[in-house]
Amino acid sequence: MNAKETTSERDARVMRLYEQLVEIEQRLIPTGLHVFGRAAELREKADLLRMVASFDRPEHGARALARLIAEALDVDSYDALLHETSAGETRELIDGIVAEAVHQFCEDGVDTAVDWLNSKAGVDGEESRPTFLLLTRVAEQLDSNNEIDSLVRALRGEFIRPGPGADIVQNPLVLPTGRNTHAVNPYSVPSQMACARAQHTADALLRRYFDEHGRYPRALALVLWGLDNIKTQGEGVAQALWLLGVRPVRDALNRATEIAVIPLEELSRPRIDVVMTVSGIFRDLFTPTMALLDKAVRRVATLDEPLDMNYVRRNVSQKIDADGFEFDDAVTRVFSNAPGNYGTNVNFMVMQSAWENDATLGDLFVTRKCFAYTRDSNGRSVEGREAPELMDDALSRVEATYQNIDSFEVGITDVDHYFEYLGGISKAVETRAKSRPSIYLSDSLSPQTKIRSLEETVRLETRAKTLNPKWYEGMLKHGFRGVAEIENHVANTFGWSATADAVDPWIYTEISQTFLLDPIMLNRLRELNPHSLQSLARRLLEAHNRGYWNPAEEILERLREISSELEAAKELIV
Ligand code: BEZ
Ligand code: MG
DSSP states (O other): OOTTOOHHHHHHHHHHHHHHHHHHHHSOOOOSOOOTTOOOOHHHHHHHHHHHTTSOBGGGTBOOHHHHHHHHTTOSOHHHHTTOGGGHHHHHHHHHHHHHHHHHHHHHOHHHHHHHHHHHHOOOHHHHHHHHHHHHHHHHHHHOOOHHHHHHHHHTTOOOOEEEOSOTTTOGGGOSSSSEEEOOOGGGOSOHHHHHHHHHHHHHHHHHHHHHHSSOOSEEEEEEOHHHHHHTTSHHHHHHHHHHTEEEEEOTTSOEEEEEEOOHHHHOSOBOEEEEEEOHHHHHHOHHHHHHHHHHHHHHHTOOOOGGGBHHHHHHHHHHHHHOOOHHHHTOOEEEOSTTOOOOSHHHHHHTTOOSSTHHHHHHHHHHHOEEEEEOTTSOEEEEEEOHHHHHHHHTTOOEEEEEEOOSSOOTTTSSHHIIIIIHHHHHHHHHHTSOOEEEEEETTSSSOEEEEHHHHHHHHIIIIITOHHHHHHHHTTTHHHHHHHHHHHHHHHHHHHHHOOOOHHHHHHHHHHHTSSHHHHHHHHHHOHHHHHHHHHHHHHHHHTTSOOOOHHHHHHHHHHHHHHHHHHHHHO
16 A cells, blocks of 8 residues: 555545456456357356346346346346445345356256246346246257358358347347348438437447546547447447437438437537548448438538537538638548458558558558548539548547447457557547547447447456456467467557557566466467467567567567577478
8 A cells, every 4th residue: 555545545446446357357258269160168158148138138028137136136226336336245246146047047947047036036037037038049049050051051052041140148139150141221220229329328438538628529530330330230320420419310211311400409518520430341231321421410510500519510611711621521521441442451561560650550541541422512422532631631630539349259459450440540640630539449248338448448358358367278278279369469459559559568568477478388389389479479579669568678588589489490390
């Protein structure tokens, strides 16, 4: 304890630590790779079922078990417990009952679990039964696996049953796997459910920015992906609309093609200027949705409202008055790749260490993503006009960048796509706005959507995965591929240093200690996959050379030794 710290400061510090531990504990941590054709193992199944049971599912008439238990125990609200400093024990009690009830269900089925929950916590059997019946269906489907059979049938050109694409926890109807994943009807996006959730998330995002800066961001850059908007039925799209202060309106054919403006009195905050960068997949799948987003910005820009309550109008009219822009140019906010192109290539540049100064990564992002998709004032559709000057201008006012994470399976250090997009756009903003934006991610993985800064998210993912023995031992069960996965995580973490300077130095130190400076682990990794091990050592040295991390000289010396030993061993093999 620090000498100047009072008891209440110490308690607050312990509480913050406790909250972080709970956060890591509550995450679903993948403990291995999916093996094609193999059904889920028992422990993995129990974890998934517990997560499925943590959401209310009105479409199945099922309630979240934790909420049912909280009500039966006369606790006001389970959700409130997560934010109350004095409620740790009650929350642990409820979480323990949920875990045991799911365990009983896995061992002995619905009746036993219903009865046990009734005797343990007084939950009415009629209330909990629909949830366990839902779990029964999910468990049966997790036990069956048709993937190899479906693949063989697909190769024979036979029919494969279609099924929706989503995260199992978000939509258990994605099971069984091994079906032909179908997308959504783009006109159905965003759904009502997506709008309700998006409102909550976007408000939390604005509140977080407001708490940190004492005002709202005047312009925000949003990354929209295709698969995510399929999974969530358009939550990202709905967030953009809500930030602008509009709602989607359906036409006579129930297609979301129009928008309605939410009056400022109802919105009670300014309309935020939103720059949208959509992936190539989004562009291909959601053409009408891009038109809807463009229409929303154009409508908001023409509203007769005070400039300090309508940042879109403010920014657009300033470009017209001060810089002589045409309205069509000043209002362009929806950007993607050139038609037929995908990706930002920022990930390739980082992985190949092929950049010299920071600005290059943001410039590459703009070069790839500066194609405007809009409908001009004459009603002509513009499908991918190269407009780097318009994107530069739009990004030059951005104060915050943002993306959703919405799958348990894929987080920001699992793949290189998060840093190529959110990192890439943040770096592009940094050089154009002459100031690093605040970078946020939402986490709609749990029932309580959370906004975190990028730095917080990198820390959380590192603790939950890369440095978590449960995660890396799960990966190492896969031998050669497992080491490659660990190396991938480190490389993706490095990507967040390169694009956004968002990685605490201790993370690189702990990674070195866990995988390279521990002789037993070093030998295991060397036996399994010396190539990935060498890339890992080199990546850590590069992190130092680029100034992301400045460890003790002994650590660097040891990493250099390991890297040269591995290089020499490689030459011997050749
Ligand atoms: C997408 O769903 O749009 C997407 C997926 C992976 C990488 C980039 C974009
Ligand atoms: Mg890789």
